[in-house]
Amino acid sequence: MKNSVAIEAQAPEMRKQNRPSPFMNEMRKHGLLYLLTLPGMLLIFVFSYLPMGGIVIAFQNFNAIKGITGSEFVGLKNFEFFVQSREVLHVIFNTLFLNALFILFGTLASVGIAVMFSELGGKWFKRIVQSLVTLPNFLSWTVIAMFVTALLSSDTGMLNKWLEPLGIGPIAFFNEPAIWPLVLVLIKIWQGAGFGAIVYLATITGINPEIYESASIDGASRFEKIRFITLPLLKPTVILMMLLAMGGIFYGDFGMIYALIGRNVMLYSTTDVIDTYVYRALMDLGDMGMAAAVGVFQSVIGFILVVTVNQLARKFSPDSALF
Amino acid sequence: MKGKFKGMSLLLIATMLVTTLSACSGKNGNEVNSGNKGSTGNATTQPSDEGGKAPDPVTLKMMLFGEKPIEMDTVLAEFEKQTKDTLNTKLSFEWNPNADHKQKLTLKMSAGESVDAAFDAPWMSLNQNVSLGYYTELDKYFNNDEYPGLKAAFTEDYLNANKINGHIYSIPLTNAFYDIDVVYIRKDLREKYGLQPIQSYDELQVYLEKVQENEKGILPMANKNDRGFYKLFNLEDKLTNAKMISGMSPAFYVYLSDDGKKVLGATTLGDDASKFEGLAAPYNDPYYFYPQYAKNVEWNKYIQKDVLSEKDAQALFVGGKAASNEGTINGAAQIRQRLQSAVPGADIEMFVYNSHIRNMEKEAIGTDYKAWNDIVIPVTSKNADRTMKFFDWLFSSTENHDLFELGIKDTHWTASGDRYYKMTDKTTDYIFPSYEFSWNPTMSRINGDNDEETLKLLDYQSQNETYYLQPLSGFTFDTEPVKSEIAKISPVVQQRDPIFNNGLDKNWKETATKLNKQMEAYGLEKVRAEVIKQVQAFIDGGAQ
Numbered sequence: 015m016k017n018s019v020a021i022e023a024q025a026p027e028m029r030k031q032n033r034p035s036p037f038m039n040e041m042r043k044h045g046l047l048y049l050l051t052l053p054g055m056l057l058i059f060v061f062s063y064l065p066m067g068g069i070v071i072a073f074q075n076f077n078a079i080k081g082i083t084g085s086e087f088v089g090l091k092n093f094e095f096f097v098q099s100r101e102v103l104h105v106i107f108n109t110l111f112l113n114a115l116f117i118l119f120g121t122l123a124s125v126g127i128a129v130m131f132s133e134l135g136g137k138w139f140k141r142i143v144q145s146l147v148t149l150p151n152f153l154s155w156t157v158i159a160m161f162v163t164a165l166l167s168s169d170t171g172m173l174n175k176w177l178e179p180l181g182i183g184p185i186a187f188f189n190e191p192a193i194w195p196l197v198l199v200l201i202k203i204w205q206g207a208g209f210g211a212i213v214y215l216a217t218i219t220g221i222n223p224e225i226y227e228s229a230s231i232d233g234a235s236r237f238e239k240i241r242f243i244t245l246p247l248l249k250p251t252v253i254l255m256m257l258l259a260m261g262g263i264f265y266g267d268f269g270m271i272y273a274l275i276g277r278n279v280m281l282y283s284t285t286d287v288i289d290t291y292v293y294r295a296l297m298d299l300g301d302m303g304m305a306a307a308v309g310v311f312q313s314v315i316g317f318i319l320v321v322t323v324n325q326l327a328r329k330f331s332p333d334s335a336l337f
Numbered sequence: 338m339k340g341k342f343k344g345m346s347l348l349l350i351a352t353m354l355v356t357t358l359s360a361c362s363g364k365n366g367n368e369v370n371s372g373n374k375g376s377t378g379n380a381t382t383q384p385s386d387e388g389g390k391a392p393d394p395v396t397l398k399m400m401l402f403g404e405k406p407i408e409m410d411t412v413l414a415e416f417e418k419q420t421k422d423t424l425n426t427k428l429s430f431e432w433n434p435n436a437d438h439k440q441k442l443t444l445k446m447s448a449g450e451s452v453d454a455a456f457d458a459p460w461m462s463l464n465q466n467v468s469l470g471y472y473t474e475l476d477k478y479f480n481n482d483e484y485p486g487l488k489a490a491f492t493e494d495y496l497n498a499n500k501i502n503g504h505i506y507s508i509p510l511t512n513a514f515y516d517i518d519v520v521y522i523r524k525d526l527r528e529k530y531g532l533q534p535i536q537s538y539d540e541l542q543v544y545l546e547k548v549q550e551n552e553k554g555i556l557p558m559a560n561k562n563d564r565g566f567y568k569l570f571n572l573e574d575k576l577t578n579a580k581m582i583s584g585m586s587p588a589f590y591v592y593l594s595d596d597g598k599k600v601l602g603a604t605t606l607g608d609d610a611s612k613f614e615g616l617a618a619p620y621n622d623p624y625y626f627y628p629q630y631a632k633n634v635e636w637n638k639y640i641q642k643d644v645l646s647e648k649d650a651q652a653l654f655v656g657g658k659a660a661s662n663e664g665t666i667n668g669a670a671q672i673r674q675r676l677q678s679a680v681p682g683a684d685i686e687m688f689v690y691n692s693h694i695r696n697m698e699k700e701a702i703g704t705d706y707k708a709w710n711d712i713v714i715p716v717t718s719k720n721a722d723r724t725m726k727f728f729d730w731l732f733s734s735t736e737n738h739d740l741f742e743l744g745i746k747d748t749h750w751t752a753s754g755d756r757y758y759k760m761t762d763k764t765t766d767y768i769f770p771s772y773e774f775s776w777n778p779t780m781s782r783i784n785g786d787n788d789e790e791t792l793k794l795l796d797y798q799s800q801n802e803t804y805y806l807q808p809l810s811g812f813t814f815d816t817e818p819v820k821s822e823i824a825k826i827s828p829v830v831q832q833r834d835p836i837f838n839n840g841l842d843k844n845w846k847e848t849a850t851k852l853n854k855q856m857e858a859y860g861l862e863k864v865r866a867e868v869i870k871q872v873q874a875f876i877d878g879g880a881q
Binding site: 077078079080081091094095096098099100101160163167168169186187188189276277278279280282291294295296297299300301302304 | 439443444446447449462465469470471556562563641642643645646648716717816820821822823824825827828829831832833835836841855858859
């Protein structure tokens, strides 16, 4: 990617000198290397770019039998219901708010776990603990939802049973929307932070040990080494990961929210996200065009966000920008 | 990369080899089989026009949802053996998870992949998909002497009631036109408190109170999430010139003039009083149709605190953790069995809460004779004729029908008279979801393992005199013209109903009015006008 940009930038200058086309030149020089990338590019084209033609469904009164070519074009009509509904602002806020919390606290927890692992001695202990924190990532949300019900239920929940002797509660978690952003963040961290730490741990492992050695010689304590070496060197990775996460900030985690909240309308005020809302709105209708319209909307906003944040990153920390 | 490609191509070649080989062996197998047997037809009843010569072999693809019965293949083998020389048809069933079925079917059609028969239903996507032109029109197969089985099993009235836009697009499936609603209670607990069998809501309440007082750790009543109290406390009056139009949000009540020729209005919950002016009593009372909501609030103390997060209310009842549970009568035998295996010595009893049904009155249940479930043939199928031939065979004799619905006689079930069947210890090896495929009011057998009271009710609900024809029978609302409005309104309704159904909102009248205003902003009036327009057009079109 970087190469091709560079070539284009040089192009006008080259032409002035009447040399053979720089593209052909480049091809002659590195043709074999480009040939190597060809299958990869083809795969991306076939599986990532060709299907984008399907976006057209968002602007159609889509009919599965008539297909993409035969369905009636209706312009922005499919977007109408989503843009005009007042609740939409609310669910957009919930989506952004919850995802922002997930990204922020998820990253903090992951970085924390990664730093702790990097400081751990004892090979076996480290491996076992590492497996243990990674494990929840492989549990399905449906299973986690069952744990959560067993833990938080008002009638039979374990948490309420533990709180009882302390004279607290019972807390009706499933009727109390205000608690849920916290509950969701905690569950999300428990589920994903360990797995998320792998990337950071890999980065830390890649840091040149000589830096630490020389710091030790200069008398740096353990905490100082973390504070002044590990964390600053982790920064580009952290920003990169956050950038990637930003692209999905308009997508509610449907699997998680739907499994945990399900159809509990009492909790919708803080937990209803775009995806669950749209699911409810279109469940009766089953209209592909309208569903696709919301998908396009989410992707476009996600794309804009990534570009903006990347721009910002480039300004403040050029190393960590994606492009 | 190269290695990967090599691997992939190897895989591809292997797959191709396997499929070709299996195709060969399939053919060989067929030949061997047909060689062994003569070409004369066997005992099964068959359309005479086949003339003893088997048609070309065909494999029909069926799409259903749920679990594949353990011994499905045994039954299919038996089917193929019986019909080798007549139908010469193989069936290949695809079993999808319930939640995926609808999307998968649509996707298959968009991809042009052919499916020969699939499940759909008015509560799933039948009406929308018919109006989108996804399903083959089946008019010519019914009431046609070439398909005598279908002709006999599907009466004209039954088919008329299941027409959509004046045509038959599905094979309607049902074993009765209603499944009687009951509250299951614990007989052993009732007797423990010295109570008489429950015959009224008041007596049920006494029972629930007793449970609440005496049984720590047992919930008086377990509700199923948003279903709430379901039809408990609902209006029991016979409706002859008003009808609820459902299948979209919100549900409307439509009122007809006395001669049934003109639509007088359409109302929904929370409408302001002006909408009811000019309607005849009792319909001029805005809350006439909603007596249940106040009662739900009153009874909320008996149900789970976290009812809206309830995942499986029946499990609470059959596990002995709840003392009552609302349900329908069809589940009785299974519920009793599950309860008794978890709580030895326990037994169930049923309280039929609709008083007309409890007294087994004639014309107690209004129906439009519409089946809840259907089999459709997507237009992508190239084997519509053969598929209908299969269903003709299925409905042509009770033996054929029993084979699919209950499995192999004397293995999976035993006959008990003409109407009943009894379970065997092998029954669990073949639990076919017959409601998706074969249910029929005249052919489906009733589980004879039920207690006497249940059998009486099951008999009652299978009789014609139990029902009266509702007005506007056969009408289905086409959501297409107002789908944007419905998409906006539907989340509002879906947030309201679970709360009302469980009695979680004491001020339900105010809430209903408030939400109605919100729906108005989303185009409620446009939907109302469309409902009135479509219903009037339906009446003018000559139906009913």
